[in-house]
Amino acid sequence: MHVVRAQPNTPTEDNLPTRAEVRAAQRRRRSLILLGVIVALAVALAAVLGVIFWRMAAGETGQASAGECLPSGLRITADPAVAPALEAVVGDLTGTRTDCPEVTIRAEDSAITAAALAGGSSPDFDVWLPDSAMWPAQAAGQAELAGTPAADLVVGAPVASTPIVFAATPSTATALQAEGVGFASLAERSVAAVLPDPATEAASSAALLALQTAVGGDARAFTALVLGLDAGVVPTAADALAAASAAESPTIAVTTEQAVLEHGDDAANALVPIQPADLKPAVGVPLVTLADAPEDTVSAADALAAAVRGASDRLAEHGLRDANGAVPTPTATDAADSPAPDEPADGTDQAEVLRTWQVLTAPSRMLSLNDVSGSMFQPATADMRRIDLFEKAAVRAIESMSPESSLATWVFSSRRIGGQDWQEVVPFGKLGDPEHKQRTIDTANALDTLVGGGTGLYDSVLAAVSYMRETYVPGEINLVLLNTDGINEEDDGLDLPGLLAELEKLRDPARPVAVIAIGYGPDTDQDVLEQIAAATDGAAYQALEPTDIGTVLVDATTQRGCRPNCG
Known part of the structure; x- marks a missing residue:
């Protein structure tokens, strides 16, 4: 018997693959190769993305996570209300690591930091966390008013709030x-x-x-x-x-x-x-940096900001809420008891309202210039003269002023002292001094004993404003309170254009002396009083009825801080 042996896996004529089977096998091999390429590309892409996310975690895109270092060291000044929470957040970032760039945190009241910046001091921080965006705005505003060069600050969005x-x-x-x-x-x-x-x-x-x-x-x-x-x-x-x-x-x-x-x-x-x-x-607590900070400092500051915003639990431990005003769920008692507040107050608006407060509450230095011309004896009611009503209103106005305010009393009518129309009857003194206050009140009650003569208005106004300019006291509201019931009757002195020209010469927005004028009754030339007031950035009022006098005088006295835009 003839035996034919075949080598293993060697095709014989009977088992040779057909052309269709060969082509199918080739297609399978190409598919496997393509699949391998796709898998390789996917692995490579995953590796690239892994690097990117790792860099993000390391702070290259402004974030950092627990156990990660900030990209560079930072010198941080923080308000005492913020510093403890910030220390906890930074501590969480570094954990037990000892190889991280140094981060120092110095606690200082925001008002102190702002005052130093406003005074032109160089910042001794890379990052500042005041307890409000008001303080950078306040520092910039005060520096501008004083003409002091100040650091250019970049105020970031809030990282916390309360x-x-x-x-x-x-x-x-x-x-x-x-x-x-x-x-x-x-x-x-x-x-x-x-x-x-x-x-x-x-x-x-x-x-x-x-x-x-x-x-x-x-x-x-x-x-x-x-x-x-x-x-x-x-x-x-x-x-x-x-x-x-x-x-x-x-x-x-x-x-x-x-x-x-x-x-x-x-x-x-x-x-x-x-x-x-x-x-x-x-x-809101903003994160403030310097406009000329190097890139690595900005990167570290961004990473710090992201870390604080993400640490709501740490903030809550120190009584703060997150930037959106939310309380972390684990420590919130009841949403109704802790509603989210409105958006944090705008820093510029806060600085502006603070300036308004300071103006309104600053001590007044007021020269009361009172008309005692003969017309003040005219009847105002069936049983009271104009001067009687004014005396009562004047006492009420004095009582409305703060003890820190200073007040002097002048009177005017034509040729009171030789050719001079004005006369000082009570010199300046603090109303907190009981003796001075009582003397001022007694004088107000006795103005009727000084009545007589015509209305020497223009020369008296100029004399009063000139005196206040010469004796100007910084930090106080220096003004003239003019009370009159008539028009100028002095022919030998200034006319209105002359008075306005002289007032313009005395005008100094940095050291303002305003005239707040009150016209009593229908005989007053109110248009003239308004021109005098406008020339000094003051305000003019009119009391047409006897019952208006007390209200208008007290109103004029207390509106000293919002002039000339009191509405």
Whole structure:
């Protein structure tokens, strides 16, 4: 028998693949090769993306995560309200690592940092975290006013926030919440309030913005409100909280939620935060850098900002909310009790309302220039003369002024002292001095004994403004309060164009002396008074009825800070 042996896997004539089978096999091989290429590309892409995400985690795109170093070292200045939370966040970033670039955190009150920057000091930080965006705006504004070169700052978006609340004892809080207490309540003065000094506490300037909104932006109403609140201003938030705790009558402290939480809940001094029923202002904590900072510093600052924004639990441990005003779920008691506040107050608006506050509450240095011409003896009512009504109104106005204010009293009529139309009867003195205040009141009550002669208006106005310019006191509101019932009757002195020209020569916006003029009765040339007031950036009023005199005089006295735009 003939035997044919075949080598293993060697095709014989009987088992040779057909052409169709060969082509199919070739297609399978090409598919496998293509699949391999695709897999290789996918692996490569995953590797590239992995590098990108790793770099992002390392801070190259402005982020950092726990256990990762910031891209470079940072010198940080932070407000004491922010510094502890920031230290915790930075500590979480580095963890136990010892090879990270150095990050130093120095706690300093924002007002102090802002004042140094406004004065032209070089920043000693790479990153500044004030407790409000107001402070960079305040520093820039003050530097501009003083003509001081200041650092160019870049103010970033908030990384944390805290709402403005009313702090009260539990019993007071229960009663006020039932009434729906809000900023409108403060505007109506239906509740006693204690306010930390807005010059040092950003929460107070944010509260002032809310009060301005509550009165519809009315400058007169806001001025009266500010002057009423001034008596309840204390240096710090801690002082405000202590005052609210110790008050015998229902009193609230206007401050931040964080300040109330840090005050503690000790039974003797327990205070609880009340969320205002109407407006819900807040302050945001921005991250501020220098415009000329190197790229690695900017990268590190961006990474720090991202880390703080993502650390809501750490913020909550220190009484702060996240940038959106939210409270972390694990520590929130009830969403109704902790509603998200409005957007954090604009820093520029806060700085502007602070400037308004400072102007309104600055001590006045007022020269009261009073018409005692013969026409003041004319009847105003059936039983009172014009001078009688003015005397009563003058005493009321004196009583409305703060003890820190200074007041002098002049009178005028034609040729009182030789050819001079004006006369000083009470020199300047502080109304906080009981002797000076009483002398001023006694003089106001006795103006009728000085009445006589014509109205020597123009020369007297120029003399008063000139005196105030020569004796100008910085830091006080220097002004002339002109009270008259007639028109100029002095033919030998200045005419109106001459007076206006002289007032223009004396004008100095940096050291203003305004004339606030009040015309009594229908005989007054009100157009002239308005021109005199306008020449000094002052204001003019008119009291046509006897009952208007008291209201107008007190109004003019208290509107000194919003002139010439009191509305």
